[in-house]
Amino acid sequence: MLTEPKITIIGSGSWATALAKILLNNVDRIGWYFRNPESIELFQRYKHNPNYLRGVEFDIDRIEFFDDINQAFEQSDVLVLTIPSAFLNSTMSEVTVDISTKYIVSAIKGIIPEDNQIVGQYLNQKFKLPLERLGVIAGPCHAEEVALERLSYLTIACPDIRRARDFAIRLECPYIRTHVSDDIWGTEYASVLKNIIAIASGIVHGLRYGDNFQAVLIANAIQEIKRFVDKVHPITRDIKSSAYLGDLLVTAYSQFSRNRTFGTMIGKGYTTRTAQLEMHMVAEGYYATKSIHEINLEYKVNLPICEAVYNILYGGENPAAEIRRLTERLR
Template structure:
């Protein structure tokens, strides 16, 4: 066991499939783990059956090495690193009772979403609401579905933080024969790219639901990465390689994968489901739905050319026919 992992107390805040996948990764390298569940009855079922009763049930855990919490203040007090894996739409509500000072914690986002109404990416949210310095903030990015982690299929993660040393130490705690990591200092680009790729995946799903073929999907995705680049370079202009896995890789897996909830949501919309009926049938949150409105509002300040985002917004929020909107979008793609 490494000196780093012996010293740090890691907490996962969240109980979904990605939180469960992260727990599996950490348990490869840590003697113990702190894990927050909102409901005490879920904790009791987990202890009894040795797996998350609601997500990735095939993944078994040594529950004697897990310290479960249902009190957000208690787990924050007892941990050095806080890894948040809560859908962005629920983040404010989940933390409304948090009173513990977390400014000296290393706060890591595994959310890949944006906080609705506030239109803040997660780093901004913790900075503005909890005074977390950006140097104490990190992002888990890259193409990595929880279902494939559960099956121990080779996956790559990018850990981004302005403090590259912290990012490297944190990345070490996730590595295993099936998890490889890279380091970045681009928290803004990785966060915004993670938000935008969900919107692009909804567009991919809508086109699939409308029976557009692979040829069109390829054109859509190539235009999508250009749209992401235009936006992130405008909002946070630094030198970055948009073709790396944290950006392009994440876009591709979200746009094409059978596990992508945003693509699934878009496919249902393309097939004629209403937004409400699609969400109810999925039983999961499609982050791109909320992101579409947030990015549209943010872009009203920047005026970046974003035809795919605009098309998805018109379909989801203006009730324009997906068939009509996609036909219009085809005239803007190259």
């Protein structure tokens, strides 16, 4: 078993739980930060996360729990961030230790709404984390399927490919296969955009459009994502690979997709607030929709699907009328 470096997960949700399960296939011990000490107590008593993926049991002797985020950062070499992007700024504002020498892997797939920044930008600018010390977990991988040990593929992106490979090795197991990339900008932005597209997919599902239109929507969506990431960070990338297209497909179609579920509720007539309250979970695409709209005021990329979602969620447009207008712009 690989025992070094010391890896700590920051966050306690379903994706954090899935990643803990994956990592413990290959490392002796992990650290795990929970904001709530009571959740740690319950975890230690019942040997599973009390709030998420309760069917996944852990050997708690192999987990060092933290409820002090500075202690977690200080005592770890690799930090895996899984906190929803809407809460990352408030959580990281508690960090007072120097994190610039750590290797930090973002598993967030969201954007920081206060700053309209992807996680890598945020960590680089606010915490002076060198980009070569930033990793991104991308690809189609729902936590619920990891819990069931269904075969999944992950891409680890980092400008320092050696670091990407080292971390990817620690995720490889019979039900996880990995690839590496140096495209931290494209993978992060694509994961943000696909959440917005998934909301659109849910809205049209809620409005009772069929599979035929869903196919047209997603075919147009991957072109929309390509236009945006190529504008923001123009490098050679294969937008059809699993880190981009695969992640879009699973988020737009899967029953486990929070963003699609949120969109379906909007399409069925729920208000944004009611949908958020009833889900009891964060739909990253809700925050991303406003941020991408504001970012795109500078880049001016043609994003008809993202703009339709923005008009519905933030502009007060009727979903049925807005989607009808969108159908005229797709082909």
